[in-house]
Amino acid sequence: MSLKIPFGSPIIGEEERRVVAEVLSGPILVHGPKAVEFETAFAGFVGAPHAVAVSSCTAGMHLLYFSLGLGAGDEVIVPAMTHVATAHAVALTGARPVFVDAEPETGNIDLDRIEAALTERTRALAVVHYLGMPVNMERVRQVADRHGLFVVEDCALACGTRFDGVHAGLWGDAGVFSFYPVKHITTAEGGMVVTRDGLLADRIRLLRAFGVDRAHGERKIPGVYETVALGFNYRMSEIHAAIGVEQVRKLPAFLQARSENYRVLRDSLQEIPGIRILEGQHGAGTRYTHSWYCLNVMLDEELIPQRARIIEAMSAAGVGTSVYYPHPVPRFQYYQQQESYNLPRYAQAAAIADGTLALPVGPHLNGDDMAIIAQTLRMIIKGIH
Ligand SMILES: *Cc1c(COP(=O)(O)O)cnc(C)c1O
Numbered sequence: 001m002s003l004k005i006p007f008g009s010p011i012i013g014e015e016e017r018r019v020v021a022e023v024l025s026g027p028i029l030v031h032g033p034k035a036v037e038f039e040t041a042f043a044g045f046v047g048a049p050h051a052v053a054v055s056s057c058t059a060g061m062h063l064l065y066f067s068l069g070l071g072a073g074d075e076v077i078v079p080a081m082t083h084v085a086t087a088h089a090v091a092l093t094g095a096r097p098v099f100v101d102a103e104p105e106t107g108n109i110d111l112d113r114i115e116a117a118l119t120e121r122t123r124a125l126a127v128v129h130y131l132g133m134p135v136n137m138e139r140v141r142q143v144a145d146r147h148g149l150f151v152v153e154d155c156a157l158a159c160g161t162r163f164d165g166v167h168a169g170l171w172g173d174a175g176v177f178s179f180y181p182v183k184h185i186t187t188a189e190g191g192m193v194v195t196r197d198g199l200l201a202d203r204i205r206l207l208r209a210f211g212v213d214r215a216h217g218e219r220k221i222p223g224v225y226e227t228v229a230l231g232f233n234y235r236m237s238e239i240h241a242a243i244g245v246e247q248v249r250k251l252p253a254f255l256q257a258r259s260e261n262y263r264v265l266r267d268s269l270q271e272i273p274g275i276r277i278l279e280g281q282h283g284a285g286t287r288y289t290h291s292w293y294c295l296n297v298m299l300d301e302e303l304i305p306q307r308a309r310i311i312e313a314m315s316a317a318g319v320g321t322s323v324y325y326p327h328p329v330p331r332f333q334y335y336q337q338q339e340s341y342n343l344p345r346y347a348q349a350a351a352i353a354d355g356t357l358a359l360p361v362g363p364h365l366n367g368d369d370m371a372i373i374a375q376t377l378r379m380i381i382k383g384i385h
Contacts, residue, residue: 004318005373007294008182009364011250012243019242031215034241039192041248042177045159046167048194050201053236053244054208057156057178057191061089061126063234064152064174064193067203068123070095075121077149079109080328081349082128086154087329090126091338098122099330099341102349107278107296107324108135110348114143124150129158129168131324131358132291133279137163137171144172152176155194159184160255162289169194174204179240182362184254184291185247187240207231257363258292264367265295265359268374274300274381278356294358296324304355306384311357313380319373322358 023034035053043051054060065076074095078087081102090097098117103110107130114125125144127135137153144151151172155161158168159177169175174197177183179190193204209215211231214224236244266277278296299307314321328349330341343350359373 003315003320005320005360005365005369007320007322007358007360008362010181010186011254011364012186013246013250015246015249016243019246020239023238023242029238030235032238034238034245035236038187038236038241038244038248041245042192043194045248045251046169046194048167048170048196050195050198052193052201052204052208053241054176054191054193054204054234055236056180056189056234057154057176058085058089059208059232059234060176060191060193060204061085061152061154062092063204063207063232064176065090065093065095065124066232067200067207068150070123073121074123075119076124076126077109077114077117077122078126078329079128079130079349080330080346081107081109081130081325081352082154082329083156083325084329084332084334085156086126086128087335090124095123096121096339097329097335099328099346101328101346102130102352104348104351105278106130106133107352108133111136111139111143115147118147122147122149124152126152126154127172128154128156129161129291131296132157132159132161132293134158134161134163134168134288134290136287137166137168141171156180156183157293158291159251160258160289160291164287165289168291170196173197174200179244179247184258184293185244185251187236187244187247190236190240190244208234254363255291257366258361259290261361261363261365261367261370262290262292262295265361265370265373268371269295269297269377272374272378272381274303274385275377276300278352292361294322294324295361296356296358298352299355299357303381303384307355307357309384310377310380313383314376317376317380319376320360322360323353323356324358325353327353
């Protein structure tokens with residue numbers, strides 16, 4: 001089914017097609033200059049001293065926890081309202097994710113509840129900039145510094161997100177971005193770890209390629225290399241990186257289009273009864289710079305049982321929507337089977353999972369599309385009332 005207004009759609013142009021063809025015509029498909037060029041370009045956009053390209057955001061987060069030596073008996077604070085990958089990256093090491101509920105206004109981790117969740121086993125703190133709305137990273141740093149915690153920022157939806165003017169990913173010990181097709185930019189699959197810590201960046205580079213001490217291109221004599229650590233194959237290929245180089249160039253224009261679409265859609269939704277925009281106090285002129293991933297609306301109580309109907313009717317009218325995320329992570333079957341999480345503890349995350357509807361504002365759409373989205377939603381809600 002192809003929608004007139006899809007929720008997300010990668011924007012791939014002639015530039016991407018040309019560079020991919022160039023890479024495919026050459027001899028180097030991995031371990032080449034494109035990955036380095038993409039790392040440099042992305043680091044430049046974020047303002048990061050170090051950037052390491054990896055095969056996905058999940059891979060990057062797993063690398064970070066693995067590099068800390070986390071294992072059974074360790075705990076990591078993880079927001080309940082996030083993509084399951086944020087928790088899986090912890091669980092893959094054998095460590096235990098300890099979930100913390102969301103703030104109702106933004107969907108971000110409730111900073112007031114973190115300290116109650118800490119134990120002597122807590123090693124790290126993961127935060128997610130939910131739908132690109134920045135977490136108050138000054139407060140995160142205070143908690144982390146007080147308790148000696150390593151901070152991982154899941155920046156999968158945070159290209160362009162800033163707190164106090166500093167890009168997401170640079171407040172924590174490391175940040176990890178995703179280039180999956182419906183994120184701000186895409187490489188088909190891909191991710192990027194950014195950090196201010198040069199030693200950590202070196203360690204991630206080593207572990208993303210088997211723990212082998214010399215990259216392929218640095219081996220003067222074939223077969224002369226040493227394996228100095230246990231590691232993965234979490235590299236990004238030259239084909240993916242070449243797409244990334246072109247996408248980073250387009251990122252400022254993509255963000256501009258998103259912010260414009262968001263503004264138009266927000267204005268057009270004002271008089272629709274039964275909905276409220278989930279964005280907190282994050283207007284212009286504050287410390288919070290949004291990445292405008294989507295516009296998330298919370299349905300009023302009487303509309304919540306009708307959400308599936310609303311989604312279907314929107315889709316029938318050609319408008320794609322999404323739900324971020326369908327469950328608080330501890331409510332997913334897999335995590336339920338791991339331990340008996342006390343679900344009422346994640347009531348705010350559950351309210352967002354069960355009661356919100358995400359509307360598209362991506363750069364594949366324009367102001368006319370925003371008017372159609374608002375008009376369609378208005379008619380559907382009117383039909384229900
Ligand atoms: C998409 C997403 C991920 C997963 O990214 P991959 O690159 O597909 O591994 C992780 N966290 C959040 C918040 C996401 O939205």
